[in-house]
Amino acid sequence: MTSNDSRCVVTGLGVICAVGNNVEETWKNALNSVSGIHKTTSVDTDKCYADLAAEVHCETLDAMDFPEEKDRASKLCIKAANEALQDAGLGHFADDQRVSVIIGSCVGGVISVEHYHQHGKNANDIPKMPIAAIASQVAETCGAGGIVTNVANACAAGTISIALACDLIRAGRADVVIAGGADSFAAVPYSGFLSLHALDENGCSPFNHCNGITLGEGAGIVVVESYEHAQKRGAKTYCEVLGSGVTSDAHHITAPREDALCLTEAMTRAVKNSGIQKSDIGYVNAHGTGTGKNDNAEITAFTKFFGEENPTVSVSSTKVMTGHCLGAAGAIEAVFSIKALTTDTVLPTLHYTAEDSEALRAKVGQMDFVQNVPHAKALKCVMSNNVAFGGTNASIIFSKEAGNVSCQTAKNEKIAVTGLGIVSPLGNSKAAYIASVEQDSKPESPSIHSTIALDDYKELGIKMAFYRKLDNLGQLQTVSGMRALQDANFKVTDENAKDIGIIVGTSEGGLGATYDFEELITNLGNAQGSAFKFPHTVYNAAGGYLSICSGIKGYGVTITTGPVSGLDSIGYAMNVIHDGQEKAMMATGTDENLPIITEFAEKLNVAANQVVTPYSDSEGFVVGDGSVSILMETEDAAKARDAKIYCYALGYGNGRKNVKFGKIEGSGEALDCAILQALQDAGVSVEDIDAVCGFADGFKKIDQIEKDSLIRVFGDKVSSVPVFEVKERVGEGRAASATLAAAEAALLLSGELKSEKAYFVSKDGSVSAKSVDAAGLNKILVISFAAGGSYSAVVFGK
Amino acid sequence: MNNEEVKSKLKAFFMSDLGVDGDVLNYDTPLFGEEIGLDSVDSLEIISFVDSNFGVSMTGAGKEPFQSIDTIADFIAKHQA
Numbered sequence: 096m097t098s099n100d101s102r103c104v105v106t107g108l109g110v111i112c113a114v115g116n117n118v119e120e121t122w123k124n125a126l127n128s129v130s131g132i133h134k135t136t137s138v139d140t141d142k143c144y145a146d147l148a149a150e151v152h153c154e155t156l157d158a159m160d161f162p163e164e165k166d167r168a169s170k171l172c173i174k175a176a177n178e179a180l181q182d183a184g185l186g187h188f189a190d191d192q193r194v195s196v197i198i199g200s201c202v203g204g205v206i207s208v209e210h211y212h213q214h215g216k217n218a219n220d221i222p223k224m225p226i227a228a229i230a231s232q233v234a235e236t237c238g239a240g241g242i243v244t245n246v247a248n249a250c251a252a253g254t255i256s257i258a259l260a261c262d263l264i265r266a267g268r269a270d271v272v273i274a275g276g277a278d279s280f281a282a283v284p285y286s287g288f289l290s291l292h293a294l295d296e297n298g299c300s301p302f303n304h305c306n307g308i309t310l311g312e313g314a315g316i317v318v319v320e321s322y323e324h325a326q327k328r329g330a331k332t333y334c335e336v337l338g339s340g341v342t343s344d345a346h347h348i349t350a351p352r353e354d355a356l357c358l359t360e361a362m363t364r365a366v367k368n369s370g371i372q373k374s375d376i377g378y379v380n381a382h383g384t385g386t387g388k389n390d391n392a393e394i395t396a397f398t399k400f401f402g403e404e405n406p407t408v409s410v411s412s413t414k415v416m417t418g419h420c421l422g423a424a425g426a427i428e429a430v431f432s433i434k435a436l437t438t439d440t441v442l443p444t445l446h447y448t449a450e451d452s453e454a455l456r457a458k459v460g461q462m463d464f465v466q467n468v469p470h471a472k473a474l475k476c477v478m479s480n481n482v483a484f485g486g487t488n489a490s491i492i493f494s495k496e497a498g499n500v501s502c503q504t505a506k507n508e509k510i511a512v513t514g515l516g517i518v519s520p521l522g523n524s525k526a527a528y529i530a531s532v533e534q535d536s537k538p539e540s541p542s543i544h545s546t547i548a549l550d551d552y553k554e555l556g557i558k559m560a561f562y563r564k565l566d567n568l569g570q571l572q573t574v575s576g577m578r579a580l581q582d583a584n585f586k587v588t589d590e591n592a593k594d595i596g597i598i599v600g601t602s603e604g605g606l607g608a609t610y611d612f613e614e615l616i617t618n619l620g621n622a623q624g625s626a627f628k629f630p631h632t633v634y635n636a637a638g639g640y641l642s643i644c645s646g647i648k649g650y651g652v653t654i655t656t657g658p659v660s661g662l663d664s665i666g667y668a669m670n671v672i673h674d675g676q677e678k679a680m681m682a683t684g685t686d687e688n689l690p691i692i693t694e695f696a697e698k699l700n701v702a703a704n705q706v707v708t709p710y711s712d713s714e715g716f717v718v719g720d721g722s723v724s725i726l727m728e729t730e731d732a733a734k735a736r737d738a739k740i741y742c743y744a745l746g747y748g749n750g751r752k753n754v755k756f757g758k759i760e761g762s763g764e765a766l767d768c769a770i771l772q773a774l775q776d777a778g779v780s781v782e783d784i785d786a787v788c789g790f791a792d793g794f795k796k797i798d799q800i801e802k803d804s805l806i807r808v809f810g811d812k813v814s815s816v817p818v819f820e821v822k823e824r825v826g827e828g829r830a831a832s833a834t835l836a837a838a839e840a841a842l843l844l845s846g847e848l849k850s851e852k853a854y855f856v857s858k859d860g861s862v863s864a865k866s867v868d869a870a871g872l873n874k875i876l877v878i879s880f881a882a883g884g885s886y887s888a889v890v891f892g893k
Numbered sequence: 894m895n896n897e898e899v900k901s902k903l904k905a906f907f908m909s910d911l912g913v914d915g916d917v918l919n920y921d922t923p924l925f926g927e928e929i930g931l932d933s934v935d936s937l938e939i940i941s942f943v944d945s946n947f948g949v950s951m952t953g954a955g956k957e958p959f960q961s962i963d964t965i966a967d968f969i970a971k972h973q974a
Contacts, residue, residue, distance in 0.1 A: 290937065326953060350933070559913070559930075560928060560930025627934060627940070630934070
C-alpha cells in the first residue's frame with residue numbers, strides 16, 4: 096500500500112461553470128442532466144456559423160478584493176478557490192511556505208488582451224494578461240507562500256495541475272496545494288475554434304454526432320493535501336489522488352494521433368503509477384470534446400487500454416453540460432470525477448436518441464458509455480483524461496483506497512547535465528554565446544531579440560515543411576531544443592522516445608501571438624480568424640513543436656510563472672527524473688520579444704530607454720528574449736551512452752512572499768528561502784557555494800532584491816562570491832535568461848567558459864567587477880525571480 | 894484577373910500566410926507532399942483565402958483541387974461566375 100508519507104488526499108472542492116456557481120449547484124444540475132450551452136451573449140457572432148457557448152452567469156464574481164486588478168479568469172479561479180478552501184476548513188495561510196498554488200489555463204487573461212487593444216491600450220490591463228497572473232492572484236488572496244505556478248498545457252492544463260500538485264507533495268515540497276484550472280470564454284478562442292471549423296453549430300455531441308466542440312468557461316479547484324497533514328488537522332477527506340500519466344504525441348500541433356498511442360501510454364502510466372489494476376477503474380471522465388478526431392482517438396484508446404480486462408467500464412463526457420472549458424476542463428472534470436466516486440454515481444453524456452445509442456453501441460461494444468441520465472455504480476477508482484493542442488495527453492486516478500503509488504523511485508539517481516542549446520540575441524548556438532562572453536558583448540539597443548535563420552534549420556536538418564508552421568516562439572524553442580539534443584549527441588529513437596520528456600518554462604508564452612490574433616479579429620471580425628495562427632496562441636505550442644520535431648513522446652509540460660519559470664523547469668524536471676518517470680528531461684526557458692512585448696514593458700515603465708548593465712541603478716531593463724534548453728539525464732543513462740557531462744543538478748528550492756502580481760518590492764526575503772531550500776536539497780551549505788549566476792538586469796528594484804538577499808544569505812562571505820549576470824549581454828529575457836543563467840553555470844563548471852567578468856557585492860551594498868577564472872568553481876548557485884513574489888534557486892556542481 | 898495573376902496571388906499567399914519558401918514553390922509543386930507539407934489546418938486557410946479573394950467556395954470540393962497552385966487556379970477559373 097502507498098506509504099502514508101506518499102499519500103495525497105482531496106480535502107476541498109470548488110467549482111464555477113455554466114451549470115453552477117458552486118459544487119452543490121453544479122452537481123445537482125449534473126445529476127438532472129442540465130446543459131449550460133446556450134446562445135452566447137458575450138461575443139460578436141456576426142457572420143459566424145456557430146453561436147453557442149456555455150457561459151458562467153454569476154453576479155458575485157467581483158465580490159473580492161481589488162476586482163479591477165484581475166482578469167475574469169482570475170476572478171473565476173479565486174471564486175472556486177475560496178469555495179474549496181472553505182470546504183477544506185482552511186483559511187488564510189500568511190505566506191506559509193508549505194502551501195502551494197498550481198493553476199492550469201489555456202488562454203489566461205485574454206479578455207484583458209482584448210480590452211487593452213480595444214480600449215486605449217491602458218497599462219492597467221497588462222498585468223492581467225499573462226496566465227501567470229492567475230495562480231499568483233489566488234496565492235495573494237489566500238496567502239499561499241510555497242510553489243506558485245501555472246500549467247499552460249491548453250486543454251490538459253487542469254489535470255496536469257493536480258498531477259503536479261501530487262508530485263510536489265510526494266517530493267516533500269508542499270503539504271497543501273490549491274490545484275485546478277481556470278479559463279474564460281472570449282473572442283480569441285471562439286474565433287480560433289471557428290477558424291478551425293471545430294465548433295458544432297448545434298452544440299457539442301461527444302461520441303455521438305461529433306461535429307465539433309462548444310466552448311465553455313469556468314474554474315475548478317481541488318485542495319490536495321498530504322495525508323499526514325490532513326490527518327493531523329482532522330480534515331474531512333473526499334478521496335485519494337493516486338498516480339498520473341503525462342505524455343506527448345509528437346504528431347501534430349492541433350490534431351491527436353489517430354492511433355491514440357500516447358494517450359494510451361498516459362493511461363498506462365496513470366494506472367502503473369497508482370499501483371492498481373485496470374479493472375479497478377469503474378468510471379472514466381473522458382476528454383470527449385465532440386470533435387470526430389478526438390472522440391474516435393479516445394474510443395480507440397479505451398478499446399485498446401481496457402480490452403478484456405475491463406470491458407464494461409463506464410465512460411462519459413460532461414462537456415455537454417459545461418462546454419469545453421479549455422484549461423479549466425480537467426479541473427472541473429476532476430470535481431465531477433471525485434463527486435462521482437464519492438457518491439457512487441456515474442454521470443452521462445447528454446442528448447442521445449435511441450438511434451444514436453444504437454450507433455454508439457456498434458462502435459464501443461460492451462463499454463458502458465453512459466447516456467442522458469446518471470446511474471448508480473459502486474466505484475473504487477475513477478480516471479479523468481484530457482488531451483490538448485501541442486499533443487499533450489494527461490490521465491489521473493482518484494480512488495477510495497490508498498493504492499500502491501509509485502513515486503521518488505529514482506531519488507538517489509544523480510542527475511547529469513549533458514546538453515545545452517542556446518538561442519539568444521547574440522546568436523543561435525552555444526559557440527556563439529561563448530564567443531560573446533569572451534568578447535564581453537553588450538546589447539546594441541534597449542530592445543533586442545533573437546533571430547532564427549535558415550542556416551539554423553539546415554544545420555539541424557529541419558525541413559521547410561516543418562519550420563514553415565512555426566511562429567516566433569516556436570522557432571526559438573525548436574532550435575534551442577534541437578541544439579541541446581545535438582550538443583548532447585542524444586538520438587531520439589522509437590525505443591527511447593518515451594523515456595525523455597520536456598518541461599518548457601515561459602513568462603509570457605503565447606501572449607504575443609494572442610495579441611496578434613486579437614488584432615486580426617478586431618480588424619476582420621470573429622468569422623475571419625486564422626486557423627494557421629490560432630494554435631500559436633496556446634503557451635504550450637512551442638513545446639509541442641519541439642516534441643513533434645524531435646520525436647520526444649514522454650512527459651511534456653509547459654509552466655508559466657514569470658522569469659522564474661526558466662529555473663522551475665529545471666527543478667520540476669529533476670523531480671520527474673527522481674520520480675522514475677523519465678531517464679532524460681529537457682528543461683527549457685523560452686520567451687520572445689515581439690514589438691508588442693517591448694510596448695508592454697514601456698507602458699509599464701520597466702523598459703530602459705538606453706542600454707543598461709546590471710547593478711547600474713537604472714529605472715528599467717533592456718528587453719531581450721531567447722530560448723535555452725538544458726538536457727538532463729540520470730548519471731547512469733549518461734554514462735551508458737558515454738555522454739559528455741557538463742555538471743550535475745544537485746538541488747532546487749523555492750520561496751514566495753506574496754505581493755501584488757506585477758510587483759516585486761517587499762518580497763525579497765523569499766529569495767533567501769529559495770536559496771536555503773536549494774542548498775538543503777543539494778546537501779551543501781553556503782560555504783560550499785563558489786559563485787552565483789544571478790538575475791540582475793540593471794533595473795534597480797530587481798537588482799536590489801538580489802543584492803540584499805545575497806548579503807543576508809552569504810554574510811561576511813558575500814564580497815568574495817563572484818556573481819555572473821547573463822543579462823548584461825542578452826537583456827531581460829525572462830524565462831530564457833533564467834535558464835541561460837543555469838546554462839552559464841554549466842559552461843563555467845565544465846570549463847567551456849574559462850573565465851568571465853563577475854560582479855562582487857560588498858556588505859555595504861557597493862558593487863565591483865573583475866574577471867574570474869572558472870577553474871576554481873565547483874558549485875554554483877543559480878537564482879531567479881517572478882512578479883508577485885516567487886523565487887527559485889538551483890545548485891549545479893561538478 | 895487572369896489565370897497567371899491568380900496563380901501569382903496564390904503563391905504570394907502561400908509564402909506570406911503559410912510560411913512556404915517561394916524558391917521551392919512552383920505552380921505545379923504538390924502542396925500536400927513531403928516538401929511543402931501542407932495539412933488539414935492549411936487547407937482551411939486556403940478555403941478562407943480563396944473565398945475572400947476570389948469569391949469561390951472550395952468547401953466540400955474534395956482533395957483534387959488542392960493538389961497544386963495550378964489545380965486551385967483551375968478550380969477558381971471554373972467556378973468564378
